[in-house]
Amino acid sequence: MDSQQAIDYVLALARENHLRDVDLLLGREESMTVRVLNGRVEKVDQSTDLGLGIRVVSEGRTGLAYTERLEQTAIEKAVLAARENALLLDPTEVVLNTEIPDVPAPGTLNLFEPELESLAFDDLAAFALEMESTAKKSDKRVTAVPYASVGKSRGSYRVVSTRGMDYTQEQNSVGAYCGALLEENGLRKTGSHHWSARVWDPGQSGKLGRKAVELGAAVLGAEKIAGAAMPIVLDEYCAPQLLGMYLGAFYAEAAQKGQSRLKGRLGEQIAKPELTLTDDPHRKGAQGSRYLDPEGTPTQPLNLIEEGRFTNFLYHVESARKEGRASTGHAGRGFSGGISTRTHNVVLATGAHSLDELCAIPERCLLVTDLEGAAGCNPLSGDISIGVQGFLVEGGKRVHPVDSVTIAGNFFELLKQIEARGNIYQPNLTSTFIPALLVEGLVVSS
Amino acid sequence: MLPESTVNRILELGLSRGAEFAEVFCEESDSSNVELLDRKIDSINNGNSFGVGVRLLLGDNAYYGYSSDASEEALLELTENLAHSLKEGRPGHLHYPEKKPVTDRHPVSIDPSSVPKTERLDLLRQIDAIAREHGDAVRQVRASISEKKRNVLICNSEGLWVEDSRQYSRLGISTIAEKDSGPQAAAESPGVLGGYEFFQGLDVKTLAGNTAASAIRMAEAGYIDGGMMPVVLGNGFGGVIFHEACGHPLETEAIRKNASPFTGKIGEAVAQPLLTAIDDGTMANRWGSLNVDDEGHPPQRTVLIENGILKSYLSDRIGAGQVGVARTGSARRESYKFAPVSRMRNTYIDRGPHSMEEMIASVDFGLYAKKMGGGSVDPATGEFNFAVQEGYAIRKGKIAEPVRGATLIGKGFEVLPLISMIGDDLELAAGMCGASSGWVPTTVGQPTIKIDRILVGGR
Known part of the structure; x- marks a missing residue:
């Protein structure tokens, strides 16, 4: 089932089981990371994380359960486990908010940049290769660049409760990391630097490679x-x-x-x-x-x-x-x-x-x-x-x-x-x- | 866990798009955590995790993706996306997987799901009471029971199809004591690759009592004056230094990138002849043990250093290929969300000829680090940093006053030859190790050892 169906199903199960106070958090994250080594793309990771966390509150007791399977059987098992856990917990002071405040649209926080979504594997690979190459060329004492990676990620969470709350927030970013190993007179030092932003800037690749090496070179000796x-x-x-x-x-x-x-x-x-x-x-x-x-x-x-x-x-x-x-x-x-x-x-x-x-x-x-x-x-x-x-x-x-x-x-x-x-x-x-x-x-x- | 036809289609697609090797890793895990804090059962959580990882290899390059949507359509789309990154390569030959049984070396006597949750709550309350018996200085007790069952399916284009079930059980106790000079915490966290019988066999009176006594002693302690000095490092979790400072740089994941001080040193003396170190994935029911590694390869007992001579690295498929060594069954990952890399399993320094009394007596002024806390290392340079959880000054050959706030700093390959005495009191301890393939259960261990000099950070 899709996310909305999963949420509806949790709320339906709450009604069916006479659970008045239930809230859930649906988290989703997608990412792509490209790592390069010795002038070649060495590793590409693509991921989609999805998870549904359920909290049942009963007379101040809270029970928790989660599932990464958005399927009826798994969701039902999680709701019932959360209910059982709530019965076993010692009493707490937890209540669900019943007044849902009016807040500005989350988009006005500037946490999501649509342009980043068009970044493809080739863009990331070109960035990482340029970063590694610059790092290697910028100082003859560089013996290896074991860490050169760049990635983009997009994540969101949605919180929904039986008391009427429904809030979604989304953010994305790009980031890169360069770690260079330098050696001189038998002494080794790692120089590393990272960059993260919400604006794609290919010009950062060279800067990051040079900066990592500069930092390593500065502490040699x-x-x-x-x-x-x-x-x-x-x-x-x-x-x-x-x-x-x-x-x-x-x-x-x-x-x-x-x-x-x-x-x-x-x-x-x-x-x-x-x-x-x-x-x-x-x-x-x-x-x-x-x-x-x-x-x-x-x-x-x-x-x-x-x-x-x-x-x-x-x-x-x-x-x-x-x-x-x-x-x-x-x-x-x-x-x-x-x-x-x-x-x-x-x-x-x-x-x-x-x-x-x-x-x-x-x-x-x-x-x-x-x-x-x-x-x-x-x-x-x-x-x-x-x-x-x-x-x-x-x-x-x-x-x-x-x-x-x-x-x-x-x-x-x-x-x-x-x-x-x-x-x-x-x-x-x-x-x-x-x-x-x-x-x-x-x-x-x- | 996944239909054979779906697995075959993923492998077919990967190879037809130019991969030399394709692998499917499917995992479903169920976890349960119960925690007591502030005299109350504070949290009970059950989790279900499920997903499929697909890995394509072409030469030295790896393409990994995962999804918690296990529909064939979604997994083929994922494989297609990964294959899109393959810029070269020719369609390879697929050996369709055949099911191969796995020998279970780590039996579960009591299935955790057969034990009522209330029994766990009683155990945690008992621990709280034992720790608080040590007096008013004990201000807080946190105790937890964590259990996880991982069912995994590993298939690849070389004909492998193995299924394995891994049951993990772990207890956590952390006690905070406070005296005039502020609060201090002490913790114990034993664990096994096994079932509920582990909790029934634990001596919780000693474990909980030890955390309380240790926290109280440290809360009364003054600060150590830092500097370079000899250190006698306690057994058990003291092995975390060898794990971080020598174990990680011996993984082919570091060696293959020329990012380890041990690169190219096989056959060379890296320690004094009294030191032998082992990484053993086969020990029955040990926290870091395996039936098969996360590439489906059988684990082994790997001698890393024998009588001071470097003998072996720890390798996975990619690392073994690039470094030119045999696979040691050390490929590990936290879950389907990570591609496997070479990692440690149960790593320890083996027994030596000395007694602890001899080691303490040999030090005029130094530190006895009875229990270590956590730490970290830069594998490329070997530079490490560890906290001492429970420490004592050594004065004129005798253990003297407790000291707090000590940190041990050094470089692994420089410290290793400075281990001059090794005891006969080998102990192992469970821990969680974090690296590029996530957090995996590992055991660290050693007898008490003496390091001739190491930088101790203090005040």
Whole structure:
């Protein structure tokens, strides 16, 4: 059956089984990815993902089930499993929204670009081949370009409930990734760079290939530096990556379950007064934008930190009702899971400085341009312990590349240690808008 | 799962359009997850996943597509789309698939569907109670039971038709404890390729108790002073470092792209003679084991390093062909949504001659990393980064105070020769490994080992 028939069938089963509160999420994603190796298209992936997630709410208990088969038997099995699961769950505070708000058409968020749909295999292959070729030619120390891929994707989700909700949102994008391996005097370094956008730009292929190699070449010959507490500049790629790992602390659900160190600290000064951190769900073209969350609650811009003070936790219906308040519209959901909390687009305003100017503020600092994994970053305690690569900077000049060092600190202390901000965000599609940051008080180990 | 006639038409179409090799992978999986959080049964979810992947190969090139619409019309259209990308090639000869039985090395004693869900809820509540017995410092307990049955059908144009059923069962426990210096979590997550008998045989009192005790010790711990130092790395999940830093670069997926420090090193000494490392896909009911790999090839016990000498890579069809080695039955994928590539199965460093006491006694100042957390690696350069979940300082040959916030940083091929002592307390631990063919169950393992020097990130 097609998507509409599947949705109608779930609603019919709900009526037949006297289930008053049922909602469903139908997710669909199509993508094509082309990978090249040694001047030839090596791999082409084409995919269509489809899934139907069903949630049955009965006296506050929620039962979940999903299926990727849009067939009567599979859908019926899923509805009945969700009903059984609801009976077994301990009581919660979940209710379905009965008032369906009027929101602007999702198309006005500029998340879908029809022109991308006409991109064919040949366009993607030509881009990837040019990218790989440019990377190989741009430096004789390049020994391999093991990662050269380009892809396009289109995804949509539709949320429908027995209470009258019916909301669909669609987005698409193109993206490419280039990773080059360079070797000199027995030392190896990978340089990689990615690009994502909603406008097809074949000119990016050469730029991306060159940039990946430049980044790798810049850290060839990297050295350790002596461990010490020293100012750190996180560039505009690393800053959102690092801070983004700790945003779960702002979820009310986490605080209620003893998993956030911000519990009980509303109103406290947790950051410098210059710092305001906002969640903006209506930012045009941003990856996390939406007018309604998957529970049907309208979204709205909200300050998490306002002039350094912690002002808001993020709520979905259940966590809000536990505290007798309204949801802030921060529910998240995929077809295979239940309701969770999520941020939409986190925005920290840009500052006045270019990256070079930020690096020139302290006499000596470590500019971090690459984070190596996230395993040492503990969202619960806020502990940061992570391997990095970058550059030692003295008097505003890059002295030499640095590797084999870690930086350590704590997210909740770091919020009070942001001394200055960069004047741009990284240019790719994102839902974390955080510029480069100059941070005091982190410790470098080597 | 899929009519023979449909499979044959897909293979016929692929080969007639110029592919040298065509493959159909059909999968239906049923999963069940039950989770307890905050003293309550927080979530119960059942899932059904179904789809078909089609792969066409021409020379070294692979064309892969999948769809959850298993109608013959949709699958032929998918194959046609993939074939459109084949710019050259001549129609090949098709050997029609013939059904071949698969020996089940991993029996299921208790079918999970025969056990009421309420029994699982009782087990989770029991775990919560055991962990909380450790006192008020225990602030939160999360416990979960995850079960998944994957039925797969693998057919190819060389005449292969195999069907396999894989039942996975796993328990997760995470306990958060809090003292004056903030919260810390500790986790255990054992799993098997087997049935519900696994849960009935578990010593949950020890497992849950260990997470609580470990979280409390870490919540009381101070930070370690980072720097280069000797590290004694605990058994079991400590093997995650070998997995990430040496196992991934030994996969032909990295070797064939010249993106591994081990490229061309077969036969060379890469470690001290006391080190032997194995990747074994045949171990009965182990989490990373297989009856057949995801290309339908039988798995094997592969000796990767023997007495310090590099012996073998881990290979799939494409990797074996390009690197010029035999297939090791290591082709794996998370689901029909991924093309298979060479991946690890149950990977471990074998037993050695030393006792843990000898290793600790040999260190004047260093770190005892009793339990590792997660980590990551750049296979091309071997650079890795791992968190220590439970660590202790070693002072003058004795285990001293607990330390938190430690990270181990290094390059796999540089650290491997620095393993100077290996214990006799081999243990294996279940994990999930993520790479280009998705997340697959893998086992890591080792006895306690001593690394002479490694960078420890701290404060």
